[in-house]
Amino acid sequence: DADVTQTPRNRITKTGKRIMLECSQTKGHDRMYWYRQDPGLGLRLIYYSFDVKDINKGEISDGYSVSRQAQAKFSLSLESAIPNQTALYFCATSDHPGTGTLLSTDTQYFGPGTRLTVL
Amino acid sequence: DQQVKQNSPSLSVQEGRISILNCDYTNSMFDYFLWYKKYPAEGPTFLISISSIKDKNEDGRFTVFLNKSAKHLSLHIVPSQPGDSAVYFCAASADSGGSNYKLTFGKGTLLTVNP
Numbered sequence: 001d002a003d004v005t006q007t008p009r010n011r012i013t014k015t016g017k018r019i020m021l022e023c024s025q026t027k028g029h030d031r032m033y034w035y036r037q038d039p040g041l042g043l044r045l046i047y048y049s050f051d052v053k054d055i056n057k058g059e060i061s062d063g064y065s066v067s068r069q070a071q072a073k074f075s076l077s078l079e080s081a082i083p084n085q086t087a088l089y090f091c092a093t094s095d096h097p098g099t100g101t102l103l104s105t106d107t108q109y110f111g112p113g114t115r116l117t118v119l
Numbered sequence: 120d121q122q123v124k125q126n127s128p129s130l131s132v133q134e135g136r137i138s139i140l141n142c143d144y145t146n147s148m149f150d151y152f153l154w155y156k157k158y159p160a161e162g163p164t165f166l167i168s169i170s171s172i173k174d175k176n177e178d179g180r181f182t183v184f185l186n187k188s189a190k191h192l193s194l195h196i197v198p199s200q201p202g203d204s205a206v207y208f209c210a211a212s213a214d215s216g217g218s219n220y221k222l223t224f225g226k227g228t229l230l231t232v233n234p
Contacts, residue, residue, distance in 0.1 A: 004162070040128075042208060042226040043163070058221075090162050107153060108222060110162030 003027045004111035006091050012117045019078040021114050023091030030095065032074035033108060034058075034066060037088040046089075049074055081118040089114045122146045123211050125225035133233055138196040140228050142209030145190065149211040153222070154183060154194045157206045166207075167194070199232045206230070 007022045023032065034046040035058075045058030047066040055066055063085060065077045078085055092108040124143045132138045142152075150171040155163035169176040169183045169192070176183050182195045196203055209225040 040226055042123075042224040043210075043222075044224075045221060048221070092162075107165050107168060109165065110155075112162045113160075 004091060004093055004109055006089075006111040006114050008114060009112065010115045012119065013081055014119050015080075015082055017081050017118075019081050019116065021076045021089055021091075021116070023074045023076070023111055025072050025074075025091075025093045025111075027093050027095075027109060028071075029093035029109075030071065031093060032068065033092040033094075034064075034074065034076045035090045035092065036060070036085075037090060037113075043090065046076065078116075078118075081116075083118045086116060086118045089116055120145075121226075122149075123209055123223050123225040125207075125209055125228050127228050128226070129229040129231070131231045131233060132199050134201055135198045138194075138199045138203065138230055138232065140194040140196075140207050140209075140230065142192050142194075142225055143190060144192075144211050146211070146213060146223075147190070148213040149223075151212045152183070152185060152192050153210045153212075154181075155208040155210060155224075156203075157208065157227070163208055196230075199230075201232045201234050204230055204232050 004025045013019055031050050033048040035043040037043050044060050046064050047058050048056050049068040052068050067075045090113050091111040094108045122145050153168040154166040156166045157163040167178050167181045167183050169185050174185050180196055185192045206227045206229050208227045210222040212222050
């Protein structure tokens with residue numbers, strides 16, 4: 001079974017609709033992230049969470065909200081979808097770096113992605 | 120302002136030859152660098168990383184080189200295999216009091232390895 005799962009894998013919706021993307025992980029990591037990928041733009045951070053109920057904005061948070069209901073779950077919502085939110089969305093997790101540990105604990109592990117199309 | 124740059128959108132190499140993917144960065148605070156590989160319809164998968172205290176890290180066919188003075192890193196794949204065909208993302212992070220949470224990604228390079 002995959003360590004990081006995302007649902008749905010594909011979604012087509014209309015402008016103005018509310019959409020929720022779900023992410024679950026079995027890695028036991030504290031930290032979770034939401035990214036979007038657009039052609040030619042790489043991956044950009046939307047929101048991240050270091051622990052349950054901890055929420056932080058990334059570089060492109062406008063138009064999005066998140067909820068961290070449990071350590072293993074992190075959901076992304078589009079309150080009123082618009083066409084320029086059409087993109088690939090990825091969830092990722094990472095471990096909490098311990099005191100004195102090397103930076104390798106910052107490695108992030110990604111889910112398979114959700115392809116969202118807003119018409 | 121793009122802090123991590125992958126200036127080659129694509130690269131094509133012959134099977135068995137070396138693939139060299141390049142990445143430049145502008146933020147001198149970056150101290151940890153990673154390479155991710157992404158196949159179509161899948162999420163990025165971690166490939167290899169390097170800390171700024173090193174200039175080389177090797178893992179099987181994959182070697183990452185870091186030149187801090189030039190703010191440049193490269194990924195070498197030797198020998199290249201058709202299964203290596205994918206998009207490769209370079210990423211970097213900066214120490215924030217021990218909370219390296221934010222990865223800054225390049226736009227990616229599409230590697231095609233021809234049989």
